[in-house]
Amino acid sequence: METENVARRKLRVCVATCNRADYSKLAPIMFGLKSQPELFELEVVVLGSHLIDDYGNTFRMIEQDEFDIGTKLHTIVRGEDEAAMVESVGLALVKLPDMLQRLAPDVLIVHGDRFDALALATAAALMNIRILHLEGGEVSGTIDDSIRHAISKLAHYHAVCTRSAERHLIAMCEDHSRILLAGCPSYDKLLSAHKRDDYADIIKAWLGDSVKEQDYIVALQHPVTTDIKNSIKIYELMLDALMSFNKKTLILFPNIDAGSKELVRVLRRKGVEQHPNFRAVKHVPFDQFIQLVAHAGCMVGNSSCGVREAGAFGTPVINLGTRQTGRETGENVLHVRDADTQNKIYHALELQFGKRYPCSKIYGDGNAVPRILKFLQSIDMSEPLQKTFCFPTVWECISQDIDHILEMQSALAVDLGGTNLRVAIVSMKGKLVKKYTQPNPKTFEERIEVILSMCKQAIADAVHQNCRVLGVGIGGGIIQHGELIHGSTFCAAELGHIMVALEGPECSCGSHGCIEAFASGLALQREAKRLHDEDLLLVEGMSVSNKEQVNAADLIHAAHLGNSKAEAVLHTAGTALGVGIVNILHTVNPSLVVLSGILAKHYEGPVCQVIRQRALSSARDIRVVTSDLEEPALLGAASMVLDYATRRTY
Numbered sequence: 001m002e003t004e005n006v007a008r009r010k011l012r013v014c015v016a017t018c019n020r021a022d023y024s025k026l027a028p029i030m031f032g033l034k035s036q037p038e039l040f041e042l043e044v045v046v047l048g049s050h051l052i053d054d055y056g057n058t059f060r061m062i063e064q065d066e067f068d069i070g071t072k073l074h075t076i077v078r079g080e081d082e083a084a085m086v087e088s089v090g091l092a093l094v095k096l097p098d099m100l101q102r103l104a105p106d107v108l109i110v111h112g113d114r115f116d117a118l119a120l121a122t123a124a125a126l127m128n129i130r131i132l133h134l135e136g137g138e139v140s141g142t143i144d145d146s147i148r149h150a151i152s153k154l155a156h157y158h159a160v161c162t163r164s165a166e167r168h169l170i171a172m173c174e175d176h177s178r179i180l181l182a183g184c185p186s187y188d189k190l191l192s193a194h195k196r197d198d199y200a201d202i203i204k205a206w207l208g209d210s211v212k213e214q215d216y217i218v219a220l221q222h223p224v225t226t227d228i229k230n231s232i233k234i235y236e237l238m239l240d241a242l243m244s245f246n247k248k249t250l251i252l253f254p255n256i257d258a259g260s261k262e263l264v265r266v267l268r269r270k271g272v273e274q275h276p277n278f279r280a281v282k283h284v285p286f287d288q289f290i291q292l293v294a295h296a297g298c299m300v301g302n303s304s305c306g307v308r309e310a311g312a313f314g315t316p317v318i319n320l321g322t323r324q325t326g327r328e329t330g331e332n333v334l335h336v337r338d339a340d341t342q343n344k345i346y347h348a349l350e351l352q353f354g355k356r357y358p359c360s361k362i363y364g365d366g367n368a369v370p371r372i373l374k375f376l377q378s379i380d381m382s383e384p385l386q387k388t389f390c391f392p393t394v395w396e397c398i399s400q401d402i403d404h405i406l407e408m409q410s411a412l413a414v415d416l417g418g419t420n421l422r423v424a425i426v427s428m429k430g431k432l433v434k435k436y437t438q439p440n441p442k443t444f445e446e447r448i449e450v451i452l453s454m455c456k457q458a459i460a461d462a463v464h465q466n467c468r469v470l471g472v473g474i475g476g477g478i479i480q481h482g483e484l485i486h487g488s489t490f491c492a493a494e495l496g497h498i499m500v501a502l503e504g505p506e507c508s509c510g511s512h513g514c515i516e517a518f519a520s521g522l523a524l525q526r527e528a529k530r531l532h533d534e535d536l537l538l539v540e541g542m543s544v545s546n547k548e549q550v551n552a553a554d555l556i557h558a559a560h561l562g563n564s565k566a567e568a569v570l571h572t573a574g575t576a577l578g579v580g581i582v583n584i585l586h587t588v589n590p591s592l593v594v595l596s597g598i599l600a601k602h603y604e605g606p607v608c609q610v611i612r613q614r615a616l617s618s619a620r621d622i623r624v625v626t627s628d629l630e631e632p633a634l635l636g637a638a639s640m641v642l643d644y645a646t647r648r649t650y
Helices: 002-008 020-034 059-064 082-103 115-126 144-154 163-171 187-193 199-207 228-245 260-269 286-294 342-352 368-377 402-406 444-464 515-519 521-533 552-560 564-588 600-614 632-645
Strands: 011-017 040-047 069-073 107-111 130-134 157-160 179-181 216-220 248-252 278-281 298-301 317-320 333-336 408-416 420-427 432-439 467-474 478-480 483-485 592-595 623-626
Touching: 011 020, 011 082, 011 368, 020 040, 020 059, 020 107, 020 130, 020 286, 020 368, 040 059, 040 082, 059 069, 069 082, 082 115, 107 115, 115 130, 115 144, 130 144, 130 368, 157 163, 157 368, 163 179, 179 368, 187 286, 187 368, 199 248, 199 278, 199 286, 216 228, 228 260, 228 298, 228 342, 298 342, 317 342, 333 342, 408 444, 408 632, 420 444, 420 467, 420 632, 432 444, 432 632, 444 467, 467 632, 515 521, 515 564, 521 552, 521 564, 552 564, 564 592, 564 600, 592 600, 600 623
Parallel strands: 011 040, 011 107, 040 069, 107 130, 130 157, 157 179, 216 248, 216 298, 248 278, 298 317, 317 333, 408 467, 592 623
Antiparallel strands: 408 420, 420 432, 478 483
16 A cells, blocks of 8 residues: 555656756746646745846746746856856855755756756756656757767756657667657647747837838857857957848857857947847747747747757747857748858848748757656656667677676577477587477467477576576578678568569468578478479488478488489579678678578579579679578577676666
């Protein structure tokens, strides 16, 4: 009963917001959490530039949204330079532990790539609090990339906006089962925002009574912390171009990053605040801001809003500089990455102003919040807190763990031969520890029964051999860059079931015309029995005492003794295999083809002949060799298990 009660208690979720931008992404989630009090207990923490007058005291809009702010932390050290950013992170780390200890949340939600968020994630990770990171895995310019990826490594769970971001996190060795492809929470509001009837009133309130829809510009340019000098230059050029373009412009003050005070000095030196075409503001409430963006003639600057949110409305955007390099964008975005002249920016304004583009849903479909709330409900608080990373295959160093010293990591390999079924225990070093062989029965059911029986016996014997069996492997493989390709469901490289004839013998898979139906040991055994039943198999020098014992070896023997019928069967089998290999050459263009098994030496010549006759010139010079390995089929099957099961997981 106690376990049941723990499982049913509310999830205590702490949402920490640092600035106006991240609140636009967090607010929809906060509303969702607040609407389900039976499932969630919401704690709101406000810090960073929300609490600074120069940046609009934006904590007030959180209060206007009727959220109870449980904690306000003043964490910003003024200075707007690199040192101030570092000191702000340090100040936050001093203040956050008391707050986190007092609130004791089950999950902390942090957003994006700001230095404040890095402090939050660092403190929570060190205090063993689970972290859900929003919008990880994305790529952009500046130090933001490094901060975003650092937060992702600290976070236990991820809610991403795009498929590319999801793939980036997987490439960063994050656990796929803890990544949610949700979409951007702000899109839940954006995609219905253009339907508001009062947008004209909002435009008039911010830009004047005479300004009409699509006849004004929204400008928002932030400093690039890794190149402040160039940021200042681009900002000056942007302002000069906007003044020359002579359209009403709503310009927002930059964020609090290093270099922002220099940008503000430029803005004031050029008299922007007194210019009749400009309205300079520190903050616009998000619901009004998106109306202004949705109905603007153009948006210019380097804000992520331009490459993300503006696409939901098809608003033309001019992206200046490198701050958003790598972001996924819709066709509405025109990049001026090397914004080194006023003329370039002016020309971009001429090209973009007043256009409309198709609405883009790259960053969301309007259903992010329900997905995130469901994801939060699925978190198992009894799971170990320690993260695991899923690293790609690496060559292992010699292990000093006592279990590894005492045990031999092994695999069970299964070979479904035409005459015999074989199972082997294969060690990590490729040694056949023990092999089991049984005749291949006639029916499928009998074969499965024999295979299972041999596998059970092998597993029991493995214990006595001090072997730890990591898995069972059946089949062949394609090797790329020294690694086996497994496929999404471990079914890659079913090469035997490549179809080489529309009409052909029935295959064991149920289809017709597969390579295996022509060239496998079972296929040759079938043809040998057919010829023997028709008294066409035996030639001088051959004898078979019992027709049930006729197999592929008898067919090969007959062919070597000059039996034309047997020779024709082998020629057809070799041709079928060759045609299949030609298809593989044209698909994956390998550097080497290795034939293995007891039939390999009989097929090498016919396969090479088919390649010469039928392959494209670019693939005709491929090397075809036979394997010298002892029991290559068993070793190949074992390698599929050993390669995958010994991947490092921390």
